[in-house]
Amino acid sequence: MNAVALTPKLHDCRDAFAAVLERLGAENNKVVAVCNDSVGSSKLGGFKSKFPERLVNVGIAEQNMVGVGAGLANGGMLPFVCAASCFLTGRSLEQVKADIAYSNANVKLVGISSGMAYGELGPTHHSIEDFAWMRVLPNLPVIAPCDSIETTAAVEWAAQYDGPVFLRLSRVGVPDLLPVGHKFELGKANLLRDGDAVTLIANGTLTHRMMKAADILAAKGIEARVLNMASVRPIDVEAVIKAATETGAILTAEEHSTFGGLGSAIAEVVVAEAPVSMKILGVPGIFAPTGSAEFLLDEFGMAPAAVAEAATALIARKKTGA
Amino acid sequence: MQTTELERIAREIRIRDLQAVFEAGAGHIGGEMSAIDIMAALYFKVLKLWPDQPKHPDRDRFVLSKGHTACALYVTLAKRGFLPEEEISTFLKPHSRLNGHPNCNKVPGVETNTGPLGHGLPVAVGMAKAAKLTGASYHTYVLTGDGEMQEGSNWEAISSAAQFALDNLTLVIDHNRFQQGAALSETNNLAPFRTKLEAFGWEVLEIDGNNMSEVVDALQHRSTGRPCGIVAHTNKGHGISFMQDKVDWHHKVPNAEQYKIAMAELEEAL
Numbered sequence: 001m002n003a004v005a006l007t008p009k010l011h012d013c014r015d016a017f018a019a020v021l022e023r024l025g026a027e028n029n030k031v032v033a034v035c036n037d038s039v040g041s042s043k044l045g046g047f048k049s050k051f052p053e054r055l056v057n058v059g060i061a062e063q064n065m066v067g068v069g070a071g072l073a074n075g076g077m078l079p080f081v082c083a084a085s086c087f088l089t090g091r092s093l094e095q096v097k098a099d100i101a102y103s104n105a106n107v108k109l110v111g112i113s114s115g116m117a118y119g120e121l122g123p124t125h126h127s128i129e130d131f132a133w134m135r136v137l138p139n140l141p142v143i144a145p146c147d148s149i150e151t152t153a154a155v156e157w158a159a160q161y162d163g164p165v166f167l168r169l170s171r172v173g174v175p176d177l178l179p180v181g182h183k184f185e186l187g188k189a190n191l192l193r194d195g196d197a198v199t200l201i202a203n204g205t206l207t208h209r210m211m212k213a214a215d216i217l218a219a220k221g222i223e224a225r226v227l228n229m230a231s232v233r234p235i236d237v238e239a240v241i242k243a244a245t246e247t248g249a250i251l252t253a254e255e256h257s258t259f260g261g262l263g264s265a266i267a268e269v270v271v272a273e274a275p276v277s278m279k280i281l282g283v284p285g286i287f288a289p290t291g292s293a294e295f296l297l298d299e300f301g302m303a304p305a306a307v308a309e310a311a312t313a314l315i316a317r318k319k320t321g322a
Numbered sequence: 323m324q325t326t327e328l329e330r331i332a333r334e335i336r337i338r339d340l341q342a343v344f345e346a347g348a349g350h351i352g353g354e355m356s357a358i359d360i361m362a363a364l365y366f367k368v369l370k371l372w373p374d375q376p377k378h379p380d381r382d383r384f385v386l387s388k389g390h391t392a393c394a395l396y397v398t399l400a401k402r403g404f405l406p407e408e409e410i411s412t413f414l415k416p417h418s419r420l421n422g423h424p425n426c427n428k429v430p431g432v433e434t435n436t437g438p439l440g441h442g443l444p445v446a447v448g449m450a451k452a453a454k455l456t457g458a459s460y461h462t463y464v465l466t467g468d469g470e471m472q473e474g475s476n477w478e479a480i481s482s483a484a485q486f487a488l489d490n491l492t493l494v495i496d497h498n499r500f501q502q503g504a505a506l507s508e509t510n511n512l513a514p515f516r517t518k519l520e521a522f523g524w525e526v527l528e529i530d531g532n533n534m535s536e537v538v539d540a541l542q543h544r545s546t547g548r549p550c551g552i553v554a555h556t557n558k559g560h561g562i563s564f565m566q567d568k569v570d571w572h573h574k575v576p577n578a579e580q581y582k583i584a585m586a587e588l589e590e591a592l
């Protein structure tokens with residue numbers, strides 16, 4: 001039989017988010033959406049038409065938006081505070097720290113169009129610092145789903161979790177990778193492919209690129225393990241140690257700076273618990289040039305072929321112990 | 323320069339801007355069209371500047387706080403000789419220095435990086451305060467969106483500017499009545515701006531921001547002992563009839579047919 005190369009359907013995870021939010025809104029009249037003139041970009045149009053009184057648009061005022069979210073939670077509502085991730089995390093960082101994380105407010109922060117989704121709009125609109133900024137804050141789980149199925153699961157999980165959550169979503173299309181009906185578990189990685197030569201770990205828009213890189217490696221007889229690690233905090237310590245001890249090398253990729261993100265979180269575990277060779281792919285500590293998200297990911301060595309090449313080099317390093 | 327000449331330049335900027343947004347397939351056309359008369363007046367009449375010496379210490383400062391309308395600034399700067407006019411065709415292209423928000427480290431004539439709303443005015447207050455401290459004679463202008471004024475940082479800066487008696491600072495609010503998703507009045511209505519600015523101790527002028535002679539007069543006005551605010555009543559999408567006052571045109575891109583109609587309208591006005 002001839003293999004037919006099917007191009008998988010790509011999903012904008014904001015649609016999955018909006019669908020769950022609208023369902024939650026119908027089930028629970030405490031659910032409110034809070035936004036900053038971002039009804040369209042946060043895909044809140046449906047929610048707004050169904051529950052107009054529960055769409056709280058504070059205007060272009062993100063610090064106010066996060067504070068209002070904390071107050072709504074205090075008053076017994078279940079707020080989903082939605083805004084472009086760059087502004088939600090950067091502009092309102094102290095509100096997130098004091099009003100949400102430190103106060104342990106039951107607020108779900110939803111960072112939309114994270115990473116380099118706003119590629120051409122330039123570094124002010126790139127949100128490639130948000131893992132770092134959010135994951136240093138106590139009480140605040142940091143989650144970056146890799147597909148629409150995991151987005152659905154993570155939003156459902158966040159709604160029933162009693163405490164603050166940061167969900168990091170993209171608008172860049174991704175194929176579905178996880179099985180339909182998948183349940184999200186905080187702090188648990190998903191084994192998408194097993195192997196023993198090297199472990200590739202990613203989340204968000206990078207997980208499917210890792211799967212493609214693993215295919216390229218497999219064609220050369222190299223079996224790579226692929227872990228999807230949506231939960232950046234808490235990190236799945238057990239899965240990281242297992243990957244280190246069983247495969248001896250870890251390569252990470254993220255739509256984020258190489259400073260302080262997923263790779264750093266994994267390296268913190270590796271260094272302390274099971275030192276092995278590692279390589280962290282991401283935006284290498286610079287303000288990125290102009291270009292689309294996909295262009296920039298390729299530019300920074302995260303095209304599947306480049307990832308496979310980096311993995312091959314890492315495996316060689318493991319052998320020489322260099 | 324005569325008013326009619328400035329009006330012609332503004333229309334040429336509109337035409338080049340429309341073409342750039344159409345070709346790039348992205349941009350913020352509505353807020354560009356509303357603000358272009360103000361930018362044309364500044365760069366071709368009001369600002370003291372040296373295009374070949376963009377860092378000249380005596381230059382007047384202009385901060386485009388509504389950085390999403392960068393394309394209009396690029397076109398204006400190019401027309402005024404700060405960068406090659408051909409370069410506009412690289413807008414948003416990979417590795418172009420002309421990204422969706424202006425970068426002062428790459429684009430001559432840009433004073434500070436903007437894009438997140440609510441940054442330009444505080445920086446402009448610092449520029450004006452520096453002139454007071456050093457005795458420099460330059461004037462500082464900053465252009466914000468009306469929706470942008472919802473950012474609290476602006477009101478902190480408005481208070482500082484009055485406290486510092488910055489009569490070398492002019493804030494222009496592009497009051498086109500629309501923000502990204504809706505009208506201001508349906509979101510978080512700050513209008514009227516005049517009474518709010520006056521309450522902070524500013525002198526306030528209210529003008530038709532798409533009327534060139536009113537724009538020039540207001541920009542040339544000097545307050546004494548306090549900062550000056552210009553509430554510029556404009557139309558979002560000004561100059562292109564089907565875009566005017568339609569919230570969709572905040573960042574919609576015209577299709578080929580709409581492009582032709584828009585171009586014809588702008589060219590007819592030339």
Ligand SMILES: Cc1ncc(C[n+]2csc(CCOP(=O)(O)OP(=O)(O)O)c2C)c(N)n1
Binds near residue numbers: 354466
């Ligand atoms: C801090 C911040 N929040 C949100 C945005 C996204 N955004 C870009 S333009 C815009 C609307 C701006 O409206 P207004 O200031 O009225 O500008 P204009 O009508 O002149 O285009 C928004 C919300 C942003 N750039 N910065």
Ligand SMILES: [Mg+2]
Binds near residue numbers: 467468497498499500
């Ligand atoms: Mg406006």
